Amino acid sequence: MVYFQKMTPEGYKQIEDEIARLKKGRPRRIKILQAACALGDLSENTEYTEAKRYLGKQLKYTEIVETKDDGKVDLGKTVVLKFDDDEDTEEYKIVGRMEADLADGKISFGSPLGQAIMRKEAGTTSTVEAPAGEYKVTIVEVK
Known part of the structure; x- marks a missing residue:
């Protein structure tokens, strides 16, 4: 059984924006990693990889809930x-x-x-x- 978390459209967009921000900074991180490898430091850039993986899973297992104009308290209201x-x-x-x-x-x-x-x-x-x-x-x- 797959568990889907509920989220507002705004919350989903925030995660998408964070992934885009991470991707935008990736070329700089690759250059830093290449320079470190040239000096013999073979450690990985796990912070970027884990953040992207975590956020990607958040999007994959999210159900976006749209609000209804029914006068009742609900997600997004x-x-x-x-x-x-x-x-x-x-x-x-x-x-x-x-x-x-x-x-x-x-x-x-x-x-x-x-x-x-x-x-x-x-x-x-x-x-x-x-x-x-x-x-x-x-x-x-x-x-």
């Missing part, structure tokens, strides 16, 4: 949330596991918060089962 212990709201984009970056306002659909709100509509209050304990969050808006 942005949600405005109100936490039960806070008067302010917070905005997050729901993304795949590899794209998650809390500092950039991106949470994984597989995180405890993501799981609690997935496929729910604005106005719904959900209980989040987090490692540090449970808490409630209300979905204010789904964009």
